[in-house]
Amino acid sequence: MGIVSVGQSVPRHEDPRLLRGEGRYTADIALDRQVYGYTVRSPHAHARITGIDRTAAAAAPGVLTVLIGADYAADGLGEIPVMLSPAPGFDKDAAIIPPRLALATDKVRMVGDGVAFIVAETLNQAKNAADLLEIEYQLLDAVTDTGASAQPGASLVWEGQTDNRAFTYSLGDPQATQAAFASADKIVSARIEMQRLAVASLEGRTAIANFDQATGKVTFYVPVQGAFATRVGVAKGIFDMDPEDVRIITGDIGGSFGLKSFTPEMALTLWAAKRLGRPVKWVNERQDSLLSDHQGRGKISQAELALDANGKFLGLRVTTTASLGAYFSQMGMMHTTLSTSGLVGVYDIATAYVTINGYFSNAAPTGPYRGAGRPDASYVIERLIDIAAAETGIDRLELRRRNLIPASAMPYKTALGPTYDSGDFAKNMETALTGIDAAEFESRRAAAAEKGKLLGLGIANNIENAGAPGMEFADISFDQNGVATLAAGTTDHGQGHATLYSQIMSERLGIDPEEIVVREGDTDLLADGRGTGGSRVSAMGSGAVMAAVDVTIVNATKIAAHQLETAEADISFDAGLFQVRGTDRTLSLREVVTASFLPDGVPQGMEPGLSGEGIYKGSAANFPNGCHAVEVEIDRETGRAALTRYVASHDVGRVLNPLLVNGQVTGGIAQSVGQALLEAVVYDPSDGQLLSGSFLDYCMPRASDFCHIDVIDNPTPTSANPLGAKGVGEVGAACAVPAVVNAVMDALSPFGVTHLDTPLTSAKLWRAMQ
């Protein structure tokens, strides 16, 4: 392949393997003597468990054990871990964090709540035994709807409370905001609801636990975004073990989007494997995934924007009801609070005040889903601006232009805390408008009208925090053949880390990517790692690789100096070659590697071989941003909205690999188009049953639902990390929701409709037009 560098459109190394079906996902593993676990789930949204008779189930053919919540409690195993570092200033002590064991004990609180775990020689035997398990329930009132759960008098998910509220979190300056609203010439407000979404990665949650009876060590095959956090969860959260005795292996991960974190079934699989002394495999099938996986979004925001007579934004006030479901997912309330600061967006808003109230309901937990709060924030502000434009009569583009933070104002401290270091938001917007040919939009609209179609143009800006603060780890080690293995603390679930990391190593070390092996998702590979999430890899993962490269070069320089019998300070390194400055005496990296394994090849005190351990600490977040312009055509007769043009202009800082960046942005947009137009998790309000329980009824977009998506880079440099990169995993998703909805609302403007909640299905749009 030859040396490649950062910034090149290098095709992915991992592709040929995945395209041949050689990906190794957890469900592909078959261990000797493995048996199968099956979770028996509650058919009721809220009920008291009054009795469980497992006699018949336990006696069924092939059944090895039927475990219930009382056993879990009796075995003294720990609660499912919940991370409680959601946002600056969050008061953990005031929050209600109900305990969650791996199985329900006295009550079930959602349809799909785990009640028993049956392990049998085959999966069908376990399922057949589940039919024989007799569980008596005493039904209780249930509330699944986000808004209803917050109403006074709503039935309580957790007893002993006066309402379903778990926490309140506020950000910003209430007095200044109140003053801004008092002085405003115009206040616009809107109630904006984001429906619950199924994450629906194509690979479901899965686990295989294998205890070594002799050593007590466990190998746990499980697709998770954070291998090391999972190790701590297993060792210290569930059991009381030395983390060194726990090995987590993620293998290839078939998509995650925030989903794959610590869940009760993981504890069940481990627990059963330990009790039985046999490897236990558990695979969540699709219907169980839709029932039990944590879900995304689920928020209702009451948002107000204060403006002066010229349309200048004076203040922003948002109160959000966030649905938590019956329990906290592993990431706690992070997805409801962390990215709240994005509410002020790319606009110069002097003051803002935001309150988030988290409420329990008898529904599946919510958790991070592509963007984890970022799309929620940009959706609120960008919708609000379009509504303000309609109410003030100021053109929506003009209104934005009057309020954009100018590039000259960088660094810019926002009213909600973060300081944007870079960005040219006006250029993002003008690029998107030019790209979609907004100038000619009205003539296209007129032409569409003649065909009985309503054309709408939507525009939305977005900015979000990504990357730091935090740490990340990466180790490089060479073998005797000169092959460099990189062990990284991040995990890949489709992003293409191996390609990106190889580019960095190839450029900096001057080695061919074909001589680089990238390994992730194995806690035995290196000391620590913080995993993948929050668009952190371009900054943190890359930073760690850069650090490992630096240490490797330092170590190699020592060896080269030893070999060349000169001082380290006299040696330079460039393009794979060590050279004694001012001479023609050189050693290639390959020669240094070879020497490093020879007796006396390395200076005294150094271990043989060449390696470098990289630790990267990042303190400054980066702020990817963008502007999407979308054209939508609505069929007046059917209400169907179809995308006709899509331009995504974005600033992800230095583009490390255009192919990968494009893939991340486009994929994020596609998920958000699903959110805007099609997808919704629906519970029956009368009994809390999940109605969107299969891919037939949960409507994800298919290949025919998209137009061409034009992705345009508009980078501004950041110094927040060594490569100058900004996050890329979520920026597409965050911008797309408001852009698509704004386009649909623009198309519907002749009908006087200013806002409809997503998903904007044909039926909803058709009704709005009547």
Add this chain to the structure above:
Amino acid sequence: MTKIRFLHRGEIREIHDPDPNLTVLRWLRENEGLTGTKEGCAEGDCGACTVVLGSLDAEDQLIYRAVNSCILLLPVLDGKQLIAIEDIGTPDDLHPVQDAMVASHGSQCGFCTPGFVASLFAEYHAEAPATDQRALAQSLAGNLCRCTGYRPILDAGLAALKTAGKDKFQARRADTISQLKAIERAGTLTTNYGGRSYSAPQTIEDLAALFEASPDAKLLAGGTDIGLEITKGRRSLDTIIYTGMVRDLTEVTTNETAITIGAAAPYTDAVPALTKDFPEASELFSRLGAVQVRNLGTLGGNIANASPIGDTPPVLIALSADLVLRQGKNERQIAIETFFTDYRQTVLRPGEFIARIIVPRRNQANLYGFYKLTKRFDQDISAVCGGFCLTVRDDVVTEARLAFGGMAATPKRGHTAEKMLIGQPWNGASADLAATALGDDFTPLSDFRASADYRRLSAQNLLRRFWLDTDPARDAQPTGVLDYV
């Protein structure tokens, strides 16, 4: 002991008396350790399990078709070629569709990827591979991807399809054909696995005799429903008779008066004959499942299943189709609308099966309209389905057939509405009258797919849409056809 024989990885595989309830997906993954093919939903919705079946058509031409291995039963492979992801490209020699996927960044997490590659491979070998995005998107409607947004996959597919038919499989075609010829079976295949029997007769006489002798057997056609009974319902089907190898049941012929479709002909073979005469049905049939489902599913299976929301009965009732039923040596011909007696009940007697469907050729005096209402365009089950046929002579409706699915316990005609139209001119006012009269014909149920009110109103509106679509003054394209970009 009997062996099933099929071609896999270049060799003829023989399996002694396989479990007839074992799916090809499980066989590949668990028995063979070939884990490249994935399970994403196990009910034919997501396409992660897509594999390709090669078989010989009536002219001994080799055809490749994408199918869902999660609902495909292992013995159905007898006489066919199975191509799974491991067989499509090698480490040194990626298939052109795989090369294109790399170039376009068509894979991210890689989990749906083998299924997409299999679908693209089948398209690569199609008689007329897709040449534009819309056509290719239709071919990929049975594959879900959550990472890429599909665009890179469509780009890859279109790039690869430009050189379609020039791979190593094409080069080996003659050998493959002779291998398949070598495993062609002369008589009935019968296997036994621990009390579970599977029979695949080749002639209608043998099928009739077998079914008459064991009328409790489950007739397996495409298996798109029966596969789910086994995998999701965990039902053990102990006696299976497969109809897909019966030549008389898989033929599709057209003569001057009728289109005759063997009950076990997959949609992929049956639909072109129907849409040639009735292009109005093209959209409905293109939305019946997705490619993988249409390559397995059959008209006979859809009718015999007798679901009130089956898509084909309203179409066939509107078209005045007849069914030929066979029991032993006896055949009887009945109008399809008399086939359904109650919810999932039919006139079929023990040991009797649908042999073929006879559809009269298009009558130029007739107006036709076929509509499928679903929550999403592709791969969804109908809330309401409508099939309409009007005979209009001298500007007056002389005959009307208005058939609906999803409106009653069986697919059913709206006789009151039809009577309202007879003797009337066909116009908006008549359509309104008939629509109103539908209220007397149907008392639909509410379920999670649609409410009774929605069904009633949308059934009425389908009639109104039918008028708009057939209004000679209207120059617009049919309302049912959506514009894609």
